[in-house]
Every structure is written in C-alpha cells, then in structure tokens.
Amino acid sequence: MRKVVSRDGTAVAYAKAGDGPPLVLLPGAFRDHTVFTYMLPYLTGLTTYCYDRRGRGRSGDAPDYAVEREIEDLVAVIEECGGEAAVFGGSTGAVLALEAAMAGAPISRLTLLEPPYRLPGEQLPDADLATRLTGLVARGRRGDAAALFLAQAAGLDQPGIEAWRNGPMWEQSEAFAHTLAYDAAICGDFRLPAERLARLSVPTLVVSSDSTSAWLAASAAATAAAIPDGHHAVLPGVWHRVPAETIGPAIAAFVLAG
Known part of the structure; x- marks a missing residue:
C-alpha cells in the first residue's frame, strides 16, 4: 500500500x-x-x-x-x-x-x-456513547464495546448482536473497537x-x-x-x-x- x-x-x-x-x-x-x-x-x-x-x-x-x-x-x-x-x-x-x-x-x-x-420520533443513541465506548476499550472490554455500538448506533437487537458475534466479522470488530468512538463522534447526536x-x-x-x-x-x-x-x-x-x-x-x- x-x-x-x-x-x-x-x-x-x-x-x-x-x-x-x-x-x-x-x-x-x-x-x-x-x-x-x-x-x-x-x-x-x-x-x-x-x-x-x-x-x-x-x-x-x-x-x-x-x-x-x-x-x-x-x-x-x-x-x-x-x-x-x-x-x-x-x-x-x-x-x-x-x-x-x-x-x-x-x-x-x-x-x-x-x-x-x-x-424525528426515532430513538437516539445515548449522548455519552463515545465516552462509554472509550471507557470499555480502556478496560479491555473490546467485545462489549462492539456490542454496545451495534445496539446503539446500528440498532441491532440482542439476537442480531449474537449473530454478529458468531459471524466472520467479530474478530475484526474487536480489533477495531478502539475506533468505534471515532464513528460515534462523526455521527454527533x-x-x-x-x-x-x-x-x-x-x-x-x-x-x-x-x-x-x-x-x-x-x-x-x-x-x-x-x-x-x-x-x-x-x-x-x-x-x-x-x-x-x-x-x-x-x-x-x-x-x-x-
């Protein structure tokens, strides 16, 4: 590259x-x-x-x-x-x-x-989403950060999150978990x-x-x-x-x- x-x-x-x-x-x-x-x-x-x-x-x-x-x-x-x-x-x-x-x-x-x-009328992600994501990653809880982002930003329910967790993308999802706060910041509110x-x-x-x-x-x-x-x-x-x-x-x- x-x-x-x-x-x-x-x-x-x-x-x-x-x-x-x-x-x-x-x-x-x-x-x-x-x-x-x-x-x-x-x-x-x-x-x-x-x-x-x-x-x-x-x-x-x-x-x-x-x-x-x-x-x-x-x-x-x-x-x-x-x-x-x-x-x-x-x-x-x-x-x-x-x-x-x-x-x-x-x-x-x-x-x-x-x-x-x-x-308008749709549920918004939590205002402190980026802060929560950063905190989870800092405590080594990368999988929890990925799950939180999927629930809040992507709107997945628990079965959807579990399907993601058991799919081919999960390893990369955890590896890039430290950047999820970046995506949350980009989306603002x-x-x-x-x-x-x-x-x-x-x-x-x-x-x-x-x-x-x-x-x-x-x-x-x-x-x-x-x-x-x-x-x-x-x-x-x-x-x-x-x-x-x-x-x-x-x-x-x-x-x-x-």
Missing part, C-alpha cells in the same frame, strides 16, 4: 487501482480498506483509492481524536488523486463523507450507502442534519437496500431529499448491505455521469 501524510502528521495508507476519474472509498465502522475488495472489479472506468481510516489497518493514529482530523485524512487522499475526486462512503463512512463535503472538501460527487441518521444538508451543492446518490431496516431506508430517503441535488436509489440487497455486483455499477454510472 502507498501512504500519504495527513495534516497532523498521521500516515494514511491507501491502495490505488483502475484507470479513469478518481473515486475515494470510505469504509464504515469495524472496516478497513479490504471491505471494498469485491467491489473494485465492478467500478469499471474509475481509478479507485481505498484507504484505511486512522487507527485501522496500516494507517497511523494520534493520541487526541477530532472529526476534523478524519476530514483532513480524506482531503490528503483526495490531493493524491489530483486535487478533486468523487467519494463513496458506507454507513458511518457515509456520514464522514457528508461532513467532509459540508466542510468544503474538494469532492465532485458523493455516493453513499445508508447513513445511520435518526429521523445522530440526528439528520437537514438544514446543513440543504446548503450542500455536491450531486449526491444515496443508496439503500430493499431488505434493510425500515429506519435505515427512511434515513437514506430523507438524506437524499434534504440535499438539493440528491438522488435516492433502492437496490436489491440484505440488511445494511448491497452486493458488490449491484452497487458497484450504480456507483460507477453516477460518478461517470458527471
């Missing part, structure tokens, strides 16, 4: 592939750049930049976290693309992509998968920032799965509706995921349409 140095001196590792206009891919919670391995063959006509967010994989970290540092990481990768790029973000990575765009990052187009915003999104001028495609949770589907639709040049697409998939062979071509078509 290649590396670029972010503004605060943190090394950010990324992998570059393909040929065409640049697309930077942002993973959500629990994930590193490898989550996009199966999507890359379907992003034809694009040069992809997949990176490990700080604290994960081969990227570095810093003692003090701030959402602004993650935005600077993304901007550093975009500078490697030539100064402007389209961006795809999944889940909390979608929220980070939106925060970067609203902060003025040089993003030409946004493609997003199910940002986990809550709409988890409310849909409709007024801020209304000032966003970047063309945006928000994708949701036809088999996801009702609140995630509603969030995707509301996010697209709040953005002046926002578009919503419902694609065949499962909970909080659309297969690579389905979402990849949709992303490529939207990016190349610009």
Whole structure:
C-alpha cells in the first residue's frame, strides 16, 4: 500500500487501482480498506483509492481524536488523486463523507450507502456513547464495546448482536473497537442534519437496500431529499448491505455521469 501524510502528521495508507476519474472509498465502522475488495472489479472506468481510516489497518493514529482530523485524512487522499475526486462512503463512512463535503472538501460527487441518521420520533443513541465506548476499550472490554455500538448506533437487537458475534466479522470488530468512538463522534447526536444538508451543492446518490431496516431506508430517503441535488436509489440487497455486483455499477454510472 502507498501512504500519504495527513495534516497532523498521521500516515494514511491507501491502495490505488483502475484507470479513469478518481473515486475515494470510505469504509464504515469495524472496516478497513479490504471491505471494498469485491467491489473494485465492478467500478469499471474509475481509478479507485481505498484507504484505511486512522487507527485501522496500516494507517497511523494520534493520541487526541477530532472529526476534523478524519476530514483532513480524506482531503490528503483526495490531493493524491489530483486535487478533486468523487467519494463513496458506507454507513458511518457515509456520514464522514457528508461532513467532509459540508466542510468544503474538494469532492465532485458523493455516493453513499445508508447513513445511520435518526429521523424525528426515532430513538437516539445515548449522548455519552463515545465516552462509554472509550471507557470499555480502556478496560479491555473490546467485545462489549462492539456490542454496545451495534445496539446503539446500528440498532441491532440482542439476537442480531449474537449473530454478529458468531459471524466472520467479530474478530475484526474487536480489533477495531478502539475506533468505534471515532464513528460515534462523526455521527454527533445522530440526528439528520437537514438544514446543513440543504446548503450542500455536491450531486449526491444515496443508496439503500430493499431488505434493510425500515429506519435505515427512511434515513437514506430523507438524506437524499434534504440535499438539493440528491438522488435516492433502492437496490436489491440484505440488511445494511448491497452486493458488490449491484452497487458497484450504480456507483460507477453516477460518478461517470458527471
């Protein structure tokens, strides 16, 4: 993997592939750049930049976290693309992509998968979620931190959490548990920032799965509706995921349409 140095001196590792206009891919919670391995063959006509967010994989970290540092990481990768790029973000990575765009990052187009915003009337995660996550990790309770995040941020019930715990993602979930507070901080109070999104001028495609949770589907639709040049697409998939062979071509078509 290649590396670029972010503004605060943190090394950010990324992998570059393909040929065409640049697309930077942002993973959500629990994930590193490898989550996009199966999507890359379907992003034809694009040069992809997949990176490990700080604290994960081969990227570095810093003692003090701030959402602004993650935005600077993304901007550093975009500078490697030539100064402007389209961006795809999944889940909390979608929220980070939106925060970067609203902060003025040089993003030409946004493609997003199910940002986990809550709409009015829906239960919000606890206000001290990030603090609780940090405390659990500090006490060596990484599995408990992962379970807390899944319950509060992802909205999973106990059977869903147990299924995750017994699945192939659990080892990585525990390994990246120290970054869950980062994702919680990125999401803030988890409310849909409709007024801020209304000032966003970047063309945006928000994708949701036809088999996801009702609140995630509603969030995707509301996010697209709040953005002046926002578009919503419902694609065949499962909970909080659309297969690579389905979402990849949709992303490529939207990016190349610009």
